Structures are given as C-alpha cells and as structure tokens.
Amino acid sequence: MRLQLENIGKTFPESKGGTVEAIRDVSFEVGANEVCVLLGPSGCGKSTILRMVAGLDRPTSGTIALDGRAIEGPGRDRGMVFQAYTSFDWLTVRQNVEYGLRLRGVPAAERHARAAHFIDLVHLTKFADAYPKVLSGGMKQRVAIARTLANEPEILLMDEPFGALDAETRWHMQELSISIAEETGKTILMVTHDIEESIFMADRIVFLSRHPGTVAANIVPAFKQGKRWRRKEEVLELDGYAELERDIMRLMRQQAGAEAAG
Amino acid sequence: MSQSNSRRPWITLRAPISRRNAIALGVACWVLFFLIWQLAVSTGLVTELLLPGPLKVLGTLGRLLATLDFWIDIGASVLRILVSFAMASVIAVPLGIVMGSFRALEAFFNPFMAAWRYLPAPSFIPVLLMWFGTGEGPKIALLFIGVVFFLVVLVMDYTKQVRTEFIETAMTLGGTRGQVLRTVIVPAVLPNVVVAMRQMLAVSWTYLVIAEIVASTNGIGAMMMRARRFLHTDEIMAGIVVIGMLGLLCDTLFRIAHRLLFPYIDESAR
Numbered sequence: 001m002r003l004q005l006e007n008i009g010k011t012f013p014e015s016k017g018g019t020v021e022a023i024r025d026v027s028f029e030v031g032a033n034e035v036c037v038l039l040g041p042s043g044c045g046k047s048t049i050l051r052m053v054a055g056l057d058r059p060t061s062g063t064i065a066l067d068g069r070a071i072e073g074p075g076r077d078r079g080m081v082f083q084a085y086t087s088f089d090w091l092t093v094r095q096n097v098e099y100g101l102r103l104r105g106v107p108a109a110e111r112h113a114r115a116a117h118f119i120d121l122v123h124l125t126k127f128a129d130a131y132p133k134v135l136s137g138g139m140k141q142r143v144a145i146a147r148t149l150a151n152e153p154e155i156l157l158m159d160e161p162f163g164a165l166d167a168e169t170r171w172h173m174q175e176l177s178i179s180i181a182e183e184t185g186k187t188i189l190m191v192t193h194d195i196e197e198s199i200f201m202a203d204r205i206v207f208l209s210r211h212p213g214t215v216a217a218n219i220v221p222a223f224k225q226g227k228r229w230r231r232k233e234e235v236l237e238l239d240g241y242a243e244l245e246r247d248i249m250r251l252m253r254q255q256a257g258a259e260a261a262g
Numbered sequence: 263m264s265q266s267n268s269r270r271p272w273i274t275l276r277a278p279i280s281r282r283n284a285i286a287l288g289v290a291c292w293v294l295f296f297l298i299w300q301l302a303v304s305t306g307l308v309t310e311l312l313l314p315g316p317l318k319v320l321g322t323l324g325r326l327l328a329t330l331d332f333w334i335d336i337g338a339s340v341l342r343i344l345v346s347f348a349m350a351s352v353i354a355v356p357l358g359i360v361m362g363s364f365r366a367l368e369a370f371f372n373p374f375m376a377a378w379r380y381l382p383a384p385s386f387i388p389v390l391l392m393w394f395g396t397g398e399g400p401k402i403a404l405l406f407i408g409v410v411f412f413l414v415v416l417v418m419d420y421t422k423q424v425r426t427e428f429i430e431t432a433m434t435l436g437g438t439r440g441q442v443l444r445t446v447i448v449p450a451v452l453p454n455v456v457v458a459m460r461q462m463l464a465v466s467w468t469y470l471v472i473a474e475i476v477a478s479t480n481g482i483g484a485m486m487m488r489a490r491r492f493l494h495t496d497e498i499m500a501g502i503v504v505i506g507m508l509g510l511l512c513d514t515l516f517r518i519a520h521r522l523l524f525p526y527i528d529e530s531a532r
Contacts, residue, residue: 054434076436086431090449090526100435103445133528144431151435 001032001067001154001187003053008062010048022048024212026062030155035181035188035228037202039195039248041255045213046191050159053189054080066154076100079153083160085140087132087147093119094128096143100151118146121180138169142176149184158190162197171232174200178228195248200235203228207248209255217251219244314496322496323503332485336504339470339481342398343512346405347459347466354413355455361414362421363447372418375411383408384472391477401473401481408469413462420454421447453524460516467509 010023023045030036038046051057053064055074064071066078079100087096097115106114119128122142132140141161148156158177162170174197181188192198198205199221209216223240235241271277279287296316302308303315310318326332361368383404390400424447432442474483482501489497 054430056430056433074430074433076434078434080431080434082427082431084425084427086425086427088428088446088449089528090452090524099432099445103432103435103437103441131526133526147435157434 003030003155003187003189004063004065005029005049005053006063006065008049008052008059008064010045010052010057011060021212023059024214026208026213026215028206028215028218030187030189033181033185033187035178035190035201035203037198037205038189038191038208039193039198039202039205040208040213040216041210041252042193043213044208044210044255046193046208047159049208049213050080050157050189050191053155054078054157056080076104076151077154078157079148079151079155080157080159081141081144081148081161083163085132085137085144085164087135087140087143089132092129092131093124093135093143096132097147097150099147114150115146118150121149121183122146122176136169137165138173141165141173145177145180149180149186153186155187155189158188160191160193163192163194170197175230175232177201179230182228182230195245195252196236199241199244199248200229200232205248207251219248311493312495314499318496319499319503323500326497326500335480335482335485336508339474339483339505340508342401342405342473342481343463343466343470345398346402347409347463349402350406350410350413350462351459354410355417355459358414358417359421359443359448359451359455362418362424362451363443368418372415375414378407378411379415383469384476387473387476396477400477401470404473405466405469409462409466412465413458416458416461417451417455420458421451423454424450453520453527456516456520456523460513460520463512463516464509467505467512471505 006027008023008026009021011019011021014020026049028036038049040046048057052059053071055071055078071078087093088099091099094112094115097119098111101111101114116125116128119125122145124139124142124146127135127139132143135143145156145158145161161177162173165173177188178201180186188201190201192201202219202221205217205219205221206215207217207219208214221240221244223238223244224235229235229238271279299313300315300317303310303313303318314322357371361371386407387400387404390403394400394403428446428450429442432446437445470481471483474481475487478484482505486498486501489495489501
C-alpha cells in the first residue's frame with residue numbers, strides 16, 4: 001500500500017470572476033501501516049487534500065495515485081470518516097456497519113460476522129440493534145469508523161473526525177483509534193488542526209502552511225521512539241513532547257503572523 | 263425571573279403552561295364559539311333560514327348520516343381524492359426525487375413546473391369540461407393539476423436537503439450512482455415525502471369541493487349545491503362539517519402512518 005501525491009495544485013473559481021489558489025505543489029507519500037496526520041492552520045486546504053485523495057474533489061494539477069493507480073473518483077479502497085455525523089438514521093448500527101458489504105453483495109452470514117467483529121472493535125456490541133437516534137456523538141463516530149473498516153479499505157481517511165466531540169470523548173476516541181490502528185494494521189491519513197491530537201496520533205505529521213496551502217514541514221515525533229502509545233498521558237509525559245508541541249505552535253503562529261502582516 | 267414564572271405563568275412571556283391547561287384553553291375557544299353562535303340564533307340576531315344554530319346542524323348531520331344517499335356522496339368524493347392523489351403521487355414523487363438528485367433534470371423541469379404552479383388550477387375548469395365532458399374526467403383532472411406541480415417541487419426541495427455527507431459517505435464505501443440513489447437518497451427523503459403528501463392532500467380537498475360545486479351531480483360538494491336550491495342551510499353546513507372531519511381524518515392517518523413507518527426519526531432533533 002502506497003499513497004502518492006505529486007505536485008498537487010487546486011484553484012477555485014471566485015464569485016467575482018478570477019480564481020483563488022487554495023493549494024500549491026503539495027507532494028507527500030503515505031506508506032503501509034502508517035498513521036499520517038495532515039496538520040495546519042484553518043484555511044490551509046488540508047480537508048481539500050483529503051477530499052481529493054477520497055476522489056470527492058479533483059486536483060487542478062498534479063496526480064494522486066494509490067499503488068501506482070491514478071485516482072479518478074471515489075472508491076471503496078479509500079474509506080472516509082467525516083467530521084459531521086454520517087450514521088444513516090434509517091438503519092440500525094449493525095445495518096450501518098454492513099452497508100458497504102451489502103452494496104457489493106457479500107453473503108449474509110459473512111456480512112453479519114464481519115459487522116459483529118468491527119462493532120465489537122469499537123465497543124458498540126450492546127447497541128448493535130439500536131438506531132442512531134439513541135447514540136451519543138462519540139458513538140456515532142465509532143459507527144462511522146466501524147462501517148468504514150468493515151468495508152476493508154486500503155487506507156482509512158479521517159477528516160477532523162473528533163472535531164465535533166467534547167474534550168473527554170475526544171481523547172477516548174483518539175486512544176481507540178490508536179488501538180484500532182495497532183490491531184488492524186490499517187493505514188490512516190487524518191486531518192486535524194489540534195496539535196496535541198496530531199502528536200499523540202501521528203507516526204508522521206505533514207504540516208501545511210496556508211494561502212496557498214503547501215507542505216511546510218514533515219515532522220516525525222522521534223521522541224515516541226517509533227512506538228504507538230495507547231494512553232495519551234504516557235505520550236504527554238515523555239521527554240520531547242513539550243518541545244515538539246512548542247515548535248509546532250511556533251509554526252502555527254508564524255502562519256497567523258504572516259496572515260496578520262499580509 | 264423564575265419566580266414570576268411560577269407565580270403567574272399565564273401572563274409571563276414564553277412561560278410554559280401545563281398540558282391540561284393547554285387542552286382546556288383549546289376546548290374553551292370552541293365552546294365559546296358555539297355558545298355565541300347558538301346565542302345569536304336564539305336571540306333572533308340572525309335569521310335561522312340563513313344561519314341555523316349548531317344544535318340544528320348537528321341534528322341534520324345525524325339525519326343525513328342515516329341515509330344511503332349521503333354515504334354515496336361521501337364515497338364519490340373520497341374516491342375522487344384517492345384516484346387523483348394516487349395518480350399525482352405516482353408521477354410527482356419519483357420525478358421530484360430525480361430532479362432533486364440531478365442538477366440537469368432540475369434545470370430542465372423546474373422552470374416548467376414553477377410556471378404551472380402559479381396558474382390557479384380552477385382556471386382550467388372550463389377547458390377541462392370541454393375536453394372530458396361532465397363525468398369523472400374533469401374532476402380527477404382538476405385535482406391532479408392542483409396537486410402534481412406543487413408535490414413535484416416539494417419533493418424536489420426535500421431531496422435537495424438530503425445531507426451531502428450521506429451521499430459522499432456512500433460513494434466512498436463503493437456505492438455506484440444507482441445504489442446511492444436507491445439506498446441513501448430515497449430512504450433519507452422518504453419521511454419528508456410523506457410530510458409533503460400530507461400537506462398536499464389537504465390542498466386536494468379544497469379543489470375537490472370546487473370541482474363538485476361547479477360541475478357535479480354527486481359528491482359532498484354537489485349535495486351542498488342541491489341543498490342551496492331548497493334553502494336547506496343546515497344541510498350545507500352539515501356538508502362543511504363532514505368535509506372538515508374527512509380532512510382531519512386524512513391528516514391524522516398520515517401522522518400515524520408517519521410515526522409507524524419511520525420509528526427511527528429523532529423527534530427531539532427537529
């Protein structure tokens with residue numbers, strides 16, 4: 001599994017006529033089993049990049065390829081979890097998780113077994129037959145994650161998946177995502193603007209500047225010793241965490257400063 | 263603030279009142295209405311020939327309901343509603359859904375539909391009479407025209423409200439265009455389609471009465487026009503009551519159906 005973005009550019013037409021350049025010359029790669037986080041100030045185009053990987057938007061220039069095949073549109077090899085809740089409210093949790101499998105005609109017995117496995121993975125077994133209306137925000141996001149994983153994508157894309165959650169639920173979800181990454185070996189490309197979240201989750205951080213969005217830094221949190229830590233406080237107390245958080249904050253502030261000056 | 267709420271809820275802005283009080287107030291308004299009506303008749307303020315009292319109307323309603331003719335009229339009216347509404351729905355619901363799903367179809371049909379909506383359906387009555395004669399044709403056609411264009415646009419608007427994230431999620435799960443339409447857009451919009459149908463059924467009753475008053479020998483509207491010829495004001499008013507009750511019954515049935523068909527809807531989120 002190898003995701004390659006080469007010289008991606010994106011310009012949007014403006015209402016006044018003319019165009020605005022949102023993203024310029026973005027290149028990076030994501031390798032197998034990697035948790036890669038796209039981090040940057042708001043307006044840097046990180047969500048647009050993720051949507052282009054998902055095939056929901058098209059780059060104006062450059063190419064995106066998964067295992068050497070150029071991306072032409074959405075496909076089940078790139079599953080996406082959105083910030084907004086996307087549990088289909090007319091389906092139970094189980095039916096939601098089975099949705100992708102049903103689309104391609106996976107036999108019922110296999111479908112049930114696979115759904116049960118992933119529902120268990122996100123700790124929702126007790127709610128398997130409930131409708132989304134009784135679920136909390138965090139539980140709805142767990143349904144979305146289970147539904148995407150059950151569909152066996154090559155790569156899991158997450159667009160600020162915990163952005164709408166309260167602080168406590170958010171770090172539970174971050175830890176759950178890490179343990180899922182460990183247990184399934186799934187490759188994850190995630191977008192966030194939360195520095196703490198990015199350092200805790202990421203094997204590698206791709207930091208984007210804005211106007212136009214472009215790769216400003218490739219950061220590997222070396223202090224994590226190449227390991228994934230399942231508890232957030234373990235990472236926060238490691239030597240090197242505070243320094244990295246400070247450095248990234250400075251990068252963010254430079255962006256804001258450039259904005260204020262420009 | 264909370265003190266004044268608990269002491270004088272009836273005159274405090276936006277203060278909630280108990281359900282029992284709410285029902286009592288609603289009933290009180292009706293009682294007052296009938297009281298004033300009956301009083302106006304009893305004191306001779308209005309001529310009973312033009313406005314019979316509520317008790318007289320109630321008595322007439324009871325007498326009419328005991329006759330077969332009245333039930334045949336009611337049956338004729340209900341049948342017209344059912345047939346015309348089914349025809350309008352069969353066309354409007356699928357068309358509205360595809361118009362709400364594909365921008366090209368919206369661009370093609372919408373200006374046409376929008377223009378028809380602003381033509382009052384009853385203005386077609388003379389030409390409908392010429393085309394279809396005096397049988398069921400012109401009545402069904404009027405009800406159909408009165409409903410179909412509005413229903414298409416309502417369904418289209420509801421379909422456009424289906425959240426983009428639902429559609430994009432289904433696409434990233436490997437859904438084809440047809441699958442997304444069938445397994446996401448249709449189930450997502452269905453509850454609102456039922457709402458739109460409920461709204462348009464009420465409109466349908468309005469056109470029914472117009473159709474039956476203008477050109478019909480049976481149906482509730484025709485019965486009322488017959489009664490007018492003999493100055494049977496009480497029968498006219500009994501007809502109005504029956505139409506009101508039937509409309510209310512339809513509305514209630516749709517509400518119950520909505521609750522039974524879509525148990526998964528989060529009412530608190532509305």
